[in-house]
Amino acid sequence: MKRVYPDKEYCIGCHLCELACITAHSASKDLIIAYRDERAASGLSPCKRVFEKGDTCVAISCRHCDEPSCVAACISGGLHKDPETGRTVYDRDKCVGCWSCLMACPYGAIRRHPIENKIVKCDLCEGRAEGPACVQACPNAALKYEER
Amino acid sequence: MLFQPVNKNYHEFCIDRDPDLCISCKVCVRQCSYQAHFFDEARQKVVHDNTKCIGCHRCEALCPTAALNIRNKPSDFRTNKLWRPVFLQNIYKQADTGGVLLAGMGSPVDIPVYWDRMLLDASQVTNPSIDPLREPMELKTFLGAKPRKISVENDKNGKPSLKTKLSPQIELEVPIMFAAMSFGAINFNLHQAMARAATETGVVYNTGEGGLHKSLYKYGRNTIVQVASGRFGVHLDYLKAGVGIEIKVGQGAKPGIGGHLPGEKINDKVSETRMVPIGSDAISPAPHHDIYSIEDLLQLIFALKEASEYKVPVAVKIAAVHNVAAIASGIVRAGADIVTIDGMRGGTGAAPAMIRDNVGIPIELALAQVDQRLRDEGIRNQASIVAAGGIRCSADVVKAIALGADAVYIGTATLIAVGCTICGRCYTGKCPWGIATNDPKLSKRQNPDIAAKKLTNLIHAWGHEIEEMLGGMGLNSIESLRGNRDKLRGVGLSDTELDILGIKHAGR
Structure with a gap:
């Protein structure tokens, strides 16, 4: 099956995957509303977290x-x-x-x-036509959605 | 601002943060390597310090809500054509520090860009233009010495074969090469990306003066290895690793000046490749200490040819300076197979600003003069000419070749392809785009898979455009354009400029 694979070599720790995740799982599908309002109101939070230690970081889900x-x-x-x-x-x-x-x-x-x-x-953004939101948002191809 | 030295407030850029769009997600905070953005605990939101912004646009590019705009600071000093703001800023800075002004990337000064003053020809009626999508179009280029004449002999059956022994050549699918940018000045990820893109597109990249990491030897067929005054990473295997050796005498951005890679940039990989201790400064002297004459250069050229068993051409790279044509003539007579001319707009990781902005001449003039001089002396066939320094697009490549270049180097364009915004702070080692830095956290911003793809795309795109322009001129081979100045016309140039460039004015 296709899974989301993080690549710690090229994860730059920008946390954009987390923002993409909450947007995809929000009611509004709008980052600004999701981040400002839905987080507080319904406890919307990302399924994915970027962990950092020293120079290394990696997005885990x-x-x-x-x-x-x-x-x-x-x-x-x-x-x-x-x-x-x-x-x-x-x-x-x-x-x-x-x-x-x-x-x-x-x-x-x-x-x-x-x-x-x-x-x-993480539900792998089930039903989302573009596939997992985090993978689409990653600016450095450090998340790959593929068969391995 | 409070507690800041007065002239800190004369900063260059303003960060515009749209409060309706900013969600304080801290992406900008994490991306800015100059700490211009930060999370203000008291206000519980992301704020910024304009004085720290260097104008790299990294935050703007990654902001997920498009809340950021970086613009020039609108506040101006009183208009004065002599005392322009840059001179005031520089003096304030030097009055504070007492130091030499450092600069990165190519010179931004307002000197004429002759590429923009030259126009190309196209076929109409009397000779047909060619559609490169339907008909063959040859961009293949060979760099190296060409024989004055060739002799052919026929065997018993009349089948001809070449009797002349040819000199070694560098074969390029497109007459574009990735310019010398040393491992250390830019990081390993980009060296790998250039090597892979050169292999993919059938061109070559130049290692620069920092040696070649052992894991990149496998790309040797698409590599030119450089030998500069610091001799970093030079050993027998290195000299034999590529398809060409380049002796770097000068660099367009800083003619007459050596190099200084600060110790902070020397990590373990750079250290083993350059063969210098970790953390020590790597200093390239201004001259080669074994070259004080053309005869000395000849000795080095032949020492390198001897070491590489005469299997690869040897190039000599010089900065475009006043007597460049005579110097180039000497270089060819000293036995170089390729002469690289680097114009004053060429990039650098670090150079004194005064040198970068005031020393040297534009590549267009230098190139035209070198080509003419070598032709006049009847030695043009003995060496290929490579032009470098400020090649911005495929039309510049075509114009350079029409002026007499065999191929061009692209350095700044290479970096722009992978994200560089020419903020010019390469010398700080904090490049927010992960290019001119070996900081492990920053350098991984360049994923070699992405970078190699972008560079491959760039070469392919320019190649297609060159084919289109050639076809429009009714030419089906880049060879037919080389030194064909009849395909160029000048606009708005003086008689002297036209004479130096060897072209007619538009309308003639």
Whole structure:
């Protein structure tokens, strides 16, 4: 399956992927409204985070693992592996906010929702015609959406 | 501003931040390597300090809401044709520091650009123009000494073969090369990008004086290695690594001046390639300490030919200065196979501003004179001429070739293709576009995959345009244009200028 692969050699730490992510997952699909209003009102936050240490930085999001620890850890059936697409799918309605997946994820790619008892996780921008927003926004091709 | 020296307030640029669009996302804060943008904790928003802006436009280019505009500061000193603002600024600066004014990139001074004063011809009625998309068009160029005449012999069956022994040549698909920009002055990512783009397009790039990193030897078929006064990274394998060797005597941006790569730019890779300790300044002396005459140059040329077993042509690069034609003649007679002339608008990573803006002559005049002199002396075939310094577009390339160049070097255009905005602060090592810097955090802004693609595109685009212009003139080969000054006409030039350029005025 196609996944988003970060390249730490060329990640410049601009955080534009995070901004693209919240725009794509916002109600308004407008960066300015999403960043200024929706973040505060509905706790909109990016599924992807840029981690930095020294000169190195890298954008981490759900890797949609072949054998996801988060799915195994999930107590409510809120996370499952889609056998057709291979994606690790999050069902917000089933999620009870126990954070087991957060602790299970070896990449730290799942985050708590800032105000609700839910999680925030990459859905590979499902249904978005241009593919994942973060990849489209990356100015240095440090994110690649491809089969490996 | 409070606590600032008075003349800090005479800054060059203003950052316009549209408060309706700025969301304080800090992208500009992270991109600016001069700390012009910062997050103000007290106000809880991103603000800026205009005095720190160098006008590189990196923030403007990456701002996701298009909230930023960088413009010249509108405040002007009283209009004075003699004491223009730049002179005031320079004096204030020097009164503060007591130092030499440093500058980066080519000279911005207002001297005539002769490319803009020359126009090309096209075919009408009496000779047909050629459509390069339908008919063959030859841009292939060979650099190196050509025989005065060739002799051919026929075998028993009458099949001819060449009897003359040809000198080694550099083969170019398009008469454009990436100019010498040393590893150290620009970073490894860009060296790799130039090597890959040259390989992809069938041209060559010049290593500059900083040696060749061992991982780039595999691109040797598209590499010219340079030997300059500092002799950085020069050893036998290096001399044999490329398809040509260039002795750099002078640089258009700073004729008569050496180079100084500050220790901060010498990281581990640069250190092993240049063969100097990490963190030590790499200083290129102004002269080659073994060249004080044409005879000395001859010795070096033949030492290098001997070392490379006469398998590659040897070029000599000089800055365009007053007696450039006579110097070029001497260089050819000393045995150089290629003469590179670098005009005064050529770029640099660092040069004293006074030298850059006041020393040398424009490439157009130098090129025309060198070509004419070598022809007059009957030695034009002994060497190819490469023009460099201020080639901005494919029309400049065509005009240069019509003036007598065999090929051109593009340096500044190469950097612009990968994002350079000619802010001219290359010497600080803080290039926000990741070009003239070895800071690991900044240099990764140049992804070699992207950069190589952009450079490849540039060569292809210019190649197509050159074919179009040639076709329009009814020529189907770049050879037919070389030194063909009848294809050029001057506009608004004096008789002296026309005479030096060897062209007629438009209308004649």
